[in-house]
Amino acid sequence: MELTGRLAECSALGQVVAAVRTGESRVLVLSGEAGVGKSALLDYLVGQADGCRVTRTSGVQSEMELAFAGLHQLCAPVLDLLDRLPAPQREALQTVFGISAGPPPDMFLIGLGVLSLLAEAAEHQPLVCLVDDQQWLDRCSAQILSFVARRLDAESVALVFATREIGQVLTGLPEYPIGGLRDADARALLDAVLTSPIDAQVRDQLVAEAHGNPLALLELPRGLQLAGGFGVPGAVGIEESFVRRVNGMPDETRRLLVLAAAEPSGNDALVRRAAGLLGLRPEAAVAASDAGLAEFATRIRFRHPLVRSAAYCSASPAERREVHQALAAVTDGEADPDRRAWHRAQGAAGPDEEIADELERSAGRAQARSGFAATAAFLLRSAALTIDPVKRAGRALAAAQAELQTGAFDSAADLLTMAEEEQLSELQRARADLVHAQLAFLTNRGNDAPQLMLKAAKRLETVDVALARTTYLDALSAAIFAGRLAKPGGDVIEVARAAAAAPRPAVVRSADLLLDGNALHYRDGYAAGAETLHKALAGVGDGMTVEDELQLLWMATTSALRLWDADRWEQLSRRHVRLVRETGVLSNVALALTSLAYVSVFAGDLSAAATLTDEARAANEVTGGNLAPYGQLALAAFRGDRDETLALVAATEQDGTRRGEGIGLAFADWASAVLANGLGRYQDAAEAAERAFQDPRDELSMMLVPGELVEAAVRIGAIDTAHRACQVLGGMADATGTDWALGVYARSRAMISAGDTAERLYRDALAHLEKTRLKVELARAQLLYGEWLRRERRRTDAREHLRTAHASFEAMGLAGFAERAWRELQAAGGTARKRAVPTQSELTAQEGQIARMARDGLSNPEIATRLFISARTVQYHLRKVFSKLDITSRSQLDQVL
Structure with a gap:
């Protein structure tokens, strides 16, 4: 062309x-x-x-x-x-x-x-x-x-x-x-469509008025009487030009154009049947075609979308209703029920319960196809046609919930306001409170959400006990995220008190036990909820639908972590990741992957953790999620990468403070403490761990932080602080009795003990941790025991444990702890080969992600699914990886990465 x-x-x-x-x-x-x-x-x-x-x-x-x-x-x-x-x-x-x-x-x-x-x-x-x-x-x-x-x-x-x-x-x-044509090109186009010569000044006027717009240059001269080439037309816009031309058609043709404009499918047979109902003859199409406004063939095509808009908007409201009624009458309600419902709604002169019900059914069909934007539109129109105020409010509320699914949060808020203008039933008020809470949580995971969810849960108690208890569990989850930044009335302890007083269901499910256990845990102390939580976790998945299980799994995995139940933590994390992958519910995938990444970190498999973190980051990016970089924080801290850890800490603290996500600040403090302990910067470690430890509302202060605080506090001589942290660990170890908890507790007690007691405790720690798959915790126990032995001047015994710790840290990629173990080993008179730092290849971030996943045995389609790219892109980047790393097969990736 x-x-x-x-x-x-x-x-x-x-x-x-x-x-x-x-x-x-x-x-x-x-x-x-x-x-x-x-x-x-x-x-x-x-x-x-x-x-x-x-x-x-x-x-x-x-x-x-x-x-x-x-x-x-x-x-x-x-x-x-x-x-x-x-x-x-x-x-x-x-x-x-x-x-x-x-x-x-x-x-x-x-x-x-x-x-x-x-x-x-x-x-x-x-x-x-x-x-x-x-x-x-x-x-x-x-x-x-x-x-x-x-x-x-x-x-x-x-x-x-x-x-x-x-x-x-x-x-x-x-x-x-795309801007307007240059003047020379505009004049050339205008000359090409003029049927007779005109005065140069008139041509310049037309060019100036068109501002280089090609459609204006083609359309404005049409029908103008140029007075023998010297008259100047009055200024007129393109849309106004089309409106004028449509209105200049014979009335029957104009009405046919309105009818065709109202049916977006362009189905000529459908429009002709509707035209027959309106008494419009087929010959009426001839004038529209001759005027170049529309072509009536197998498919009706307007010259330009503006012609369709001009035809439709120039009609009176009564004319538009008339054509929509005709189109609804000839649209097959079986084959195309949604289009028929939409035409009926556009043709309604006022409220109509029958049409409103039909639109609600269309909304249900749209929702079944994940067409949540269409769901909201159908429900909104349905609400406008509904007479019953209770039904109208319910439909507006449902529309708001559908908009939440699409991420159209402003629209959801407007629909919520519309619903609340009606006289809501008690159940509807509760659901409105719930939408408010979900809106707050989804927009920023901040500190407004717990109070709003608590309000919704309390209101639901009298109308729907099951939903009330589910909402209390969501409120606890939101309060955990808010942590130390929770607003008064919305911190996790106050939410737990309210949840503990919630009505009991007739049949107790795992979800109820999970709520009860967490409520007891936060309200009455660690030990109070342990037994109930163990029962809850044992039943997760039994007799549940996949949807119910997905709703529980994040709280279940965090509860397993708090119970120091490493096996259950891993099992539930893997189940969570598998379900989100199988079902495609990607809104939760970043949380699930992050939990499994932490399992891998503590197991010493940092390469697997990096792969999971890559995937979580990709999911966060494409879903527009706002989850903090928790996985990256843990990886950087345990690797001993000071610059990356501090950068991530600063970003997490800034973002968490802005959004009111206190758990992000706790993770940042914990990661800072891990990094500093690994690098031997014990004063920094103690200060960071103390910040996280001082507020019981922070999730990590109950579990991961005390061990870091004991290690750092002992090194700087803050023995009282070490004893205080050790006492917290002891309470958890007594309540759970897991090898993980008992091992870390024994390791920590050994650090504040002396002589035979200290040695017995170090050996107990090693015995417990050897029964777990938590290689990082075991290696750290070996390191601490070796350091103690060296200070006891038992250099031969010290070298054995320090060499073992060093080899473990090196193999796992914990560079900071490996360097610390190497220094201690040298001081004990031992030697060990330091693994050469691998040379940094020129792989891009995406190439590195793909290479790690390929090394781990994933196929191209599996990698594509997890990184939200196509399999062809995976293959393209793998070819570049092979070239840059000078290898020829996937089996060689493990040697070079």
Whole structure:
């Protein structure tokens, strides 16, 4: 297609096509006002894409509430490739596109499925995907395509958007603003459409008024009486020009254009049936076609989206209702119930309970496909047509909850306000409080959420005991996150008191035991809740639905950690990760992966922990999550990387303080203490551990911090502080009796003891910790025992334990502790080979992630799923890894990483 001017724009589009032909992927956003030529540039790109497969979709303003409509149009030509996708991704797309029934899939699993589908389509032929009028895409489609655009890399896929303005979903993507034509090109285009010569001044006036907008140059001269070439038309905008031309049509043609504009599918047969109901003859289409406004063929096409908008908006409200009623009457309620319901709603003159009920059913279908934006839209319209105030409030509340699922928090808040303007029932008020609380927790995990959840739980006690208890558990979780920054009335101890007084259910479930145990733990002290928590953890998963289990697993894993139950902690963490991967519920994946990463850290498998942390970071990035970098903190601290740890600590403290997430500050203090103990900076370690230890509302002050504090306090002579911390450890060890707790307690007691007592305690610590898989804790016990032996002048015995500790730390990659053990070993008269520091390769961060996962035995599709990229991108980066590391197979990765 030839264009007037646009050399730079055509060059940029040519580069996009050239890149995908070489195996790369490209994303480009063409932005500019209506009529500036974005669609023409997309048409040009199609003409240049020889040898490429092209698929295309367009946003339609009146179709914005139909979930995944635009995405379905884009993917329809390649849906025959669905069978090549991993099962969770394939099933997610089959559900959202209505191919088969299934549970509502996670939005990010849908995005990953679309990414994989496009990559498969480009396997043998480059793929060019065009999205016109992106500003009118349904929100679900827009979110998914934004996700895909940010993950494309080496798939031979081009994704080009055309939009009027860069909205939130496209922010940050490569943009090419499309401005008006230069004056010379504008004059050339105008001359090409004028049917008779005009005065130069008149032509200049037209060019000036058009501001280089090609559509204006094409449309403004139409129908103007130029007085023999010398008259000057009055200034008029493009949209006004189209409105004038539509209104200038015969009345029957104008009404037919209104009807066609109201039906976004462009189905000519459907529109003709509706036209028959309205008494509009087929001949009415001829005038619209002759005037160049629309083509009535197998599919109705308007000359430009502005013509559709002009036709629809120029009609009176009564005319619009009339055409929607006709379209509803001819739309098949079995084959397309949602479109029929939408037309009925647009055609309603006032409240109508029957239509409101139908819209509610459409909302249910949209929710089953994870079309939460469409769910909210249907429910909002349903609420507007509902007479019963209780039903109306309930539908507005449900719409707010659907908007929460999409991350549209401002819209959720507006819908919540709408619901609260009604006379709410007690249950509805409780649910409104719950939405308020969820909104606060999801937006920042901050210190507002516990109080709001507590308020909702108390109100729910009288109307839904089961939901009340679930909400109390959520409130405890939120209070744990708030930690030392909790607001008055919302700290974990006060929440625990309220939860302990909650009504008891008729049948006690694991969830109830988990709530009771945690409430007792925080209200009455560590030992009070231990027995109940052990029972709760033993029953997690028994007879539960996957959804119920997922809701409990984070609290269950943290409870196992607090009980020093290493086996259960690992078991539940692995179960949590497996379930979020299998179900695709990616909103919880970062938390699950972080828990398992900590299991790996304490087991001494830092490479596995790094892989899990990479995956958690990728999940956090693509889901827009705000989880602090807890996994990275632990890794950096145990590795002894001072610069990285301090940078992460500073960022976590700043972000945690801003959002009111006190647990982040506790983790930062704990990581600082671990780092400093490893490096032998005991004063720094004592100060950091003391900060975390002083507030019982901080989760880690109850468990991981006391051991660090004892070790540091003894070294700086703060024996009273060491005794105080050791006493806390003793209470936990007595209550749980696990080898982990008993080992760390014995190790800590040994440090504040002397003579035979100290030696017996060190040996007890080693005996207990050898029964666990916690290699880091065992190596630290070996180090402390060796240091004590050296100070007791038993140099031969000291060398044995210090050499063992040094070798363990070296093998695990705990560089700080390894250096400390090496110094002590030298002081004891021993020697040990220090492992050479591996040379840093030139791997990028993503290449490093992929290389570690490949080393751990994951296949390309598995790596792609976990890093939210395509398998082709994984293969592309692995080739670069092999080249940079000078290896030829995956089996060699373990030797070089």
